[in-house]
Amino acid sequence: MTTNKAIISTENAPAAIGTYSQAVKVNNTVYLSGQIPLDPETMELVDGDFAAQAHQMFKNLSAVCEAAGGSLGDIVKLGIFLEDLSNFPIVNEVMAQYFEEPYPARAAVGVKQLPKGAMVEADGVMVL
Structure with missing residues (x-):
């Protein structure tokens, strides 16, 4: 099987702030970096509370999905990283506005700190 690897980049999502790409597509699978x-x-x-940050995070993730030729609905595995696990119910409410059933497989993990002082981050794997 021939492997086709492509780097995905869009100005509609934040530029990488480190040594990584916004996403990497290998054949029909797209590995989405954390947003x-x-x-x-x-x-x-973005200004605002946790919900405002969660909305922007999903908008950024969506922009990278679209740049790769897909959408949030094509995500099969989603990782969510929360600075405060008490925000878990809010992330579920916000996520429900961006995803429909059947939902992707998901992990939600409490972490001590995220880049730039963010309260939430998400990454994922998308299959086209």
């Missing part, structure tokens, strides 16, 4: 709630134009965290 935090940065405004793609200013590269600053």
